[in-house]
Amino acid sequence: MKTLAKFWRPINGKVECYLCPVGCELKDGQVGSCGVRVNHEGKLYTYTYGSLISAAIDPVEKKPLFHFYPGHKTLTIATPGCNLHCKGCQNWEISQVPKGEVTENSFYQETNAPPEVIVEKALEEGCESISYSYSDPTIFAEYMIDVAKLAKEKGLKNIMVTAGYINPEPLEEIDRYMDAYSIDLKFFSDESYRKYSKGRLQPVLDTIRYVFERGKWLELTTLLVPKYLDEEQLRGIANWISEELAPWVPWHISRFFPYYKAKDLPHTPVEELEKAYRIGKEAGLEYVFVGNLFGNDHESTFCPKCGNRVIGRKGYIITGIDMKDGKCGRCGYEIKGRF
Template sequence: MVADAWLSKELKDQKVLCLACGHACKLEPGEYGKCGVRVNENGKLKSTVYGLAAAVHVDPVEKKPLFHFLPSSDVFSIGTVGCNFCCKFCQNWEISQHPQTHNHEVFGRELLPEKIVELAIESGSKSVAYTYNEPIVYFEYTYDTAKLAKEKGLKNIYVTSGFETRKAIDELAPYIDAMNIDIKFYDDESYQKISCARLKPVLEAIKYAHEKGIWIETTTLVIPGVNDSDEELRAIAKFQAELDPDMPWHISRFHPDYKMLDVPPTPIETLVRAYEIGKEEGLNYIYVGNYPDADRESTYCPKCGFKVIERQGYIGERVVNHLDEEGTCPKCGHHIAGVWK
């Protein structure tokens, strides 16, 4: 359904400025933003996907991935069509790129915020995740749902590429409890060529969301020949360690998809090297993803080295959490950073 996209500013001559993401699209009447789902209708910005869920699942929270946020809990996850990025390696391109490649056509099942919260509670989920495509492009839908979910005792998660404006983060901060934010590259040229975006707004969004008190974990999909050099991996780890060494970094294995079918999967040796680089730069929590590695998927106390959360098998399949509700290491009493209750 079409609804007001109120995170916007009306300009002269019926132009409108979208305030949701770093692209800051200034749209003429009838013009769509880069996301393909926010459009200027007669001088008013509209969302064409409000209440229209293209993907709905109940997932383990570890799949987001979030490893320091309510371990082993279920998450009611929704997504729409559309995206403000154009990643050539996108795994969900059928929904993320559909409006841009189908003359702004949208699809999905009607699922209004009240129904999402109702279904989340019925499923036994502890939180609602806005995921599968970029949630900032359906900001108003996520905002209304998150606000209602919070009132009903549920937590909220944004799984995002990190292009939110400060204004968007200010609006979301009272209701969003956790974010997984991609640091896709540490090179602006790669961001532009491969994802139709830029590096600086992502780094600024991570810093600002962290300042606002939102729990953040980051993910880097390590792509052979693109962002797998020691220099680039170290730059990502260094940025994050300087911001907060307790912010978890997920290093994900690349598998060929969408427009990068000619690129091979990431060698395991590269993932191990990235893991070690993260340790060298001072990060306390680093995880290898998209590959079964029980040792590098588990959480260790940075003070005494005790394995406080054991993970094995498929993501979220077998998780043994030795922490109490306060996140305390049972061996030495050190507090493990995260959201545990």
């Protein structure tokens, strides 16, 4: 639904969107890089407020969040659009909106799921949280803020699943209502970000640091994209997490499958996933997980001190928990998270 956007200002006869680092300056009628924000007669509008394109009840582990109230159900929602353009996007049908489609397709005018409907559904289904995901929720910031504010009033938690490509001011407003973040740290190279995603590294690092310093629960994910992500970058990511954040911040390394414009790339070899896991452990990270490889040995949480399996998993299913008051059931070591 067409709604006046936040996070813009008039500049030199145009409107400047400062929601994200792309910083689009749009003439009347022009559409932003995200595909869903438009300058209409000197004002910036979002055309996807409440335009729900995907909704599902997921285990929180699917986000992935492994140490945020394990096993609970989360209502996950998305509207179309994205401010990055990853070559291998697995949700490209909803994230990569063709320029002009929002002003021509009646879906964007006729579809509207008000925030109160989303929150009521989450409560009805016994969910403990609402997650904003699938496309990048940065692009539906206005809708996310309204849903999250109401959700918080009703006792629900809020989770932002994002690539972290957002400017500080919008992030600060969103963060008032967020409880946890799952953030993609795709590369540790500005060149790789530009070539693969049409983005930059530093704004993502700034977002991650902000969230961490605010004390919100944070888990990071890196998709092992062949050609664009090398061992040097993996070591850079692992060391940065360990030294600049904390060794207990969970790091999910995930297997790549070719989609969209990256069908020329191969699947990530299993041995590369194992190598990345070892790199994380060598950097001192306490919790390294391997995703998109069902049934592997690195899906569960093990106590960093004694090696006890404190949270068993198979895929997204919890198979057992051996903790008491957030501590290892065997040796009493504190397992960082929200439990």
